[in-house]
Amino acid sequence: MxxxxxxxxxxxxxxxxxxxxxxxxxxxxxxxxxxxxxxxxxxxxxxxxxxxxxxxxxxxxxxxxxxxxxxxxxxxxxxxxxxxxxxxxxxxxxxxxxxxxxxxxxxxxxxxxxxxxxxxxxxxxxxxxxxxxxxxxxxxxxxxxxxxxxxxxxxxxxxxxxxxxxxxxxxxxxxxxxxxxxxxxxxxxxxxxxxxxxxxxxxxxxxxxxxxxxxxxxxxxxxxxxxxxxxxxxxxxGLRSRQRQLSVREQDGRRLVVDADGRPVGVLEGSLEGSLEGSLEGSLEGSLEGSLEGSLEGEVPGA
Ligand SMILES: Nc1ncnc2c1ncn2[C@@H]1O[C@H](COP(=O)(O)OP(=O)(O)OP(=O)(O)O)[C@@H](O)[C@H]1O
Structure with missing residues (x-):
């Protein structure tokens, strides 16, 4: 040390x-x-x-x-x-x-x-x-x-x-x-x-x-x-620079990571996708469905 x-x-x-x-x-x-x-x-x-x-x-x-x-x-x-x-x-x-x-x-x-x-x-x-x-x-x-x-x-x-x-x-x-x-x-x-x-x-x-x-x-x-x-x-x-503001765009069957100007900086790999999907299925979707059902059901009868 x-x-x-x-x-x-x-x-x-x-x-x-x-x-x-x-x-x-x-x-x-x-x-x-x-x-x-x-x-x-x-x-x-x-x-x-x-x-x-x-x-x-x-x-x-x-x-x-x-x-x-x-x-x-x-x-x-x-x-x-x-x-x-x-x-x-x-x-x-x-x-x-x-x-x-x-x-x-x-x-x-x-x-x-x-x-x-x-x-x-x-x-x-x-x-x-x-x-x-x-x-x-x-x-x-x-x-x-x-x-x-x-x-x-x-x-x-x-x-x-x-x-x-x-x-x-x-x-x-x-x-x-x-x-x-x-x-x-x-x-x-x-x-x-x-x-x-x-x-x-x-x-x-x-x-x-x-x-x-x-x-x-x-x-x-x-x-x-x-x-x-x-x-x-x-x-x-550089966190506020446009090069670090990343999002994902689909092109030719691959998921490209692009910066705020749409310039490609990388490719999202399948394994990450898989794990994201897995966790979405497991937790997010479940809770989303739950809350959607709850709120929708509550509203529908009054319509
Ligand atoms: N022998 C010296 N006498 C006087 N000033 C010095 C001396 N060595 C370094 N400095 C000054 O001390 C400050 C820090 O210098 P240092 O070399 O530690 O910085 P640094 O972050 O490593 O820079 P760089 O990335 O350019 O190498 C600078 O302003 C430099 O001009």
């Missing part, structure tokens, strides 16, 4: 990046920090591994104040994935992934064996380990970045807009991969993004931030969409 207790960060030039923020990040789940550019997401993330020290307040990881821990050891024990991948360009992919095991004292051979395993964990062919980062696609480089972050088998994984620099298809692929990995590994993931769809897709919990690092709302994606705390959250999630 990660806990921010009344943290505040004021940079040397007087910029207040994070106000008085308190937040609990549950363990073994994914928490997404969602907010527009400059609202303090990266600052918050970096407080966890002490790349940034708060001006005041406390950050605890598994109940221990990070300030009391050795900065270097702490940083090695926490996985960190950046947008640009942060890979060393002149070292092979295998060397990159083996970095932390090597720093922790593993032999080159053992570290490479571990690195090859990690490449497989993130869905890459270990043969790619011989290449240099520049010889991989953007999506592959991001996977290598994740593999490297897993090198110390950390409980906590910090991810700063890790999929921001790749095209939408690769991005969706990486998001699916992260969900698979998370189901398998059960890390405590703190994930930063300004992309609402990504946040709703990946977060077990989503924390919507206002500028100045202030929590606007924290909740599950369903809670946020169903009950946004205020207009700011509703607007940020």
């Amino acid at each position: 990660i806990e921010f207790r009344s943290v505040r960060k004021e940079y040397a030039d007087g910029t207040v990046a994070v106000g008085d923020l308190s937040l609990v990040v549950p363990e073994r789940s994914t928490t997404v920090l969602l907010g527009s550019s400059g609202c303090g997401k990266t600052t918050l993330l970096r407080m966890v591994n002490r790349m940034v020290d708060p001006t005041s307040g406390t950050v605890l990881v598994d109940g221990r104040d990070v300030k009391e821990q050795d900065r270097v050891r702490l940083r090695r024990s926490i996985g960190y994935v950046l947008q640009a991948g942060g890979l060393m360009p002149h070292r092979s992919v295998l060397d990159n992934v083996a970095t932390v095991p090597r720093l922790e004292g593993a032999t080159r051979r053992a570290a490479h064996a571990r690195a090859a395993e990690l490449l497989e964990v993130v869905g890459l062919d270990p043969a790619l380990g011989r290449r240099y980062p520049g010889q991989l696609s953007g999506g592959q480089q991001q996977r290598v970045g994740v593999a490297r972050a897993l090198g110390a088998d950390p409980d906590v994984l910090l991810m700063d807009e890790p999929f921001g620099a790749v095209d939408p298809i690769v991005r969706a692929d990486l998001q699916a991969e992260l969900r698979r990995l998370q189901a398998e590994l059960g890390k405590t993931v703190l994930f930063v993004t300004h992309d609402v769809d990504e946040a709703l897709r990946l977060g077990d919990e989503v924390v919507v931030l206002r500028s100045g690092g202030v929590v606007a709302q924290q909740g599950t994606p369903a809670e946020l969409v169903a009950a946004p705390a205020d207009d700011f959250v509703a607007d940020f999630l």
Whole structure:
């Protein structure tokens, strides 16, 4: 578990990046920090591994104040994935992934064996380990970045807009991969993004931030969409935009989900239809019939 207790960060030039923020990040789940550019997401993330020290307040990881821990050891024990991948360009992919095991004292051979395993964990062919980062696609480089972050088998994984620099298809692929990995590994993931769809897709919990690092709302994606705390959250999630106002239209035998402008955004699957029909038959229809009969019968005799 990660806990921010009344943290505040004021940079040397007087910029207040994070106000008085308190937040609990549950363990073994994914928490997404969602907010527009400059609202303090990266600052918050970096407080966890002490790349940034708060001006005041406390950050605890598994109940221990990070300030009391050795900065270097702490940083090695926490996985960190950046947008640009942060890979060393002149070292092979295998060397990159083996970095932390090597720093922790593993032999080159053992570290490479571990690195090859990690490449497989993130869905890459270990043969790619011989290449240099520049010889991989953007999506592959991001996977290598994740593999490297897993090198110390950390409980906590910090991810700063890790999929921001790749095209939408690769991005969706990486998001699916992260969900698979998370189901398998059960890390405590703190994930930063300004992309609402990504946040709703990946977060077990989503924390919507206002500028100045202030929590606007924290909740599950369903809670946020169903009950946004205020207009700011509703607007940020786009709930009042025409693209999010969805309805169903039948076309060529399929049920299309369309936005308020009638543009298709998806297809309603048969199974959902089936279950909706089932529940309609079971409860709604029954009660509708009951109330219709009751009221109609009452009115008819007087007619
Ligand atoms: N070293 C620094 N010195 C002064 N101001 C800084 C420093 N680092 C960040 N800031 C400022 O603090 C605020 C929060 O920055 P931060 O990088 O945490 O935001 P962010 O939400 O991660 O933004 P983005 O999505 O654009 O990466 C911004 O106004 C930024 O300009």
